[in-house]
Amino acid sequence: MSVPGSERRLTVRHFRKGSGPYVCLTAYTTPMARLLDPHADLLLVGDSLGMVLYGLETTLPVTLEMMIAHGAAVMRGTRHACVVVDMPFGSYQESPQLAFRNAARILTETGCAAVKLEGGVEMAETIRFLTTRGVPVCGHIGLMPQAVNASGYRTQGRDDAEAAGVTEDAGAVADAGAFAMVIEGTTRSLATAITRAVPVPTIGIGAAPECDGQVLVSDDMLGLFTAFRPRFVKRYADLSAAVSQAAAAYADDVRARKFPGPEHCVDPPAKT
Numbered sequence: 001m002s003v004p005g006s007e008r009r010l011t012v013r014h015f016r017k018g019s020g021p022y023v024c025l026t027a028y029t030t031p032m033a034r035l036l037d038p039h040a041d042l043l044l045v046g047d048s049l050g051m052v053l054y055g056l057e058t059t060l061p062v063t064l065e066m067m068i069a070h071g072a073a074v075m076r077g078t079r080h081a082c083v084v085v086d087m088p089f090g091s092y093q094e095s096p097q098l099a100f101r102n103a104a105r106i107l108t109e110t111g112c113a114a115v116k117l118e119g120g121v122e123m124a125e126t127i128r129f130l131t132t133r134g135v136p137v138c139g140h141i142g143l144m145p146q147a148v149n150a151s152g153y154r155t156q157g158r159d160d161a162e163a164a165g166v167t168e169d170a171g172a173v174a175d176a177g178a179f180a181m182v183i184e185g186t187t188r189s190l191a192t193a194i195t196r197a198v199p200v201p202t203i204g205i206g207a208a209p210e211c212d213g214q215v216l217v218s219d220d221m222l223g224l225f226t227a228f229r230p231r232f233v234k235r236y237a238d239l240s241a242a243v244s245q246a247a248a249a250y251a252d253d254v255r256a257r258k259f260p261g262p263e264h265c266v267d268p269p270a271k272t
């Protein structure tokens with residue numbers, strides 16, 4: 001676990017089996033990263049930013065340039081948390097070599113600690129290629145939003161065959177050298193069994209409290225993203241209501257010519 005306010009930035013070596021639970025949140029911008037940094041072990045610049053910030057329907061159109069720009073912004077706002085940046089759809093699936101070129105751009109142009117990519121057995125060779133060449137990788141198994149066109153957004157592992165497949169994915173990702181893995185949208189029993197079986201920390205989202213850490217999309221947790229609310233999200237604040245109230249109060253003041261008030265204006269010095 002992290003010590004809020006500690007000065008040294010955490011690296012991937014902080015994430016060890018048995019040393020959690022790890023606090024993980026998404027961050028996309030400098031000001032939000034500054035607010036979250038003292039409380040988080042890991043800040044993820046997730047490709048969910050496509051839906052949350054850009055109003056896209058899926059994460060698929062998110063580009064490498066978007067991830068690099070937001071990754072660099074989050075790095076500028078942090079000094080404590082380990083920052084991990086998502087590899088967007090199309091930037092790594094084609095070949096390990098392409099994945100390395102793009103991961104290297106993410107690491108060098110943002111200064112982040114690691115990349116995250118979605119996939120299990122089919123991505124193991126790529127994860128190994130990256131991790132043996134100095135690119136720390138966080139895996140992402142279970143529900144994989146970049147596979148929405150193939151699998152939809154549905155809980156994984158409800159039947160034995162599917163659970164066996166996700167378990168195999170977890171083993172392959174760990175064997176390939178990932179320092180941790182996100183488990184998204186699985187049954188609780190499956191995420192718990194995988195957490196017990198793999199030698200690296202698991203970070204759950206819509207999975208199980210037994211995982212070695214938890215991650216949430218910060219805008220969901222803060223009640224800022226209201227387009228939809230996944231079942232597993234707990235809202236710790238209602239910031240969208242606070243923003244609406246503040247904007248309405250400002251609009252009332254402007255229309256009533258009450259803003260700027262005398263305390264916000266500079267008058268010329270009185271002539272003597």
Ligand code: KIV
Nearest residue numbers: 026046047048182205
């Ligand atoms: O893109 C993202 O924010 C993620 C988390 C939800 C794990 O992958």
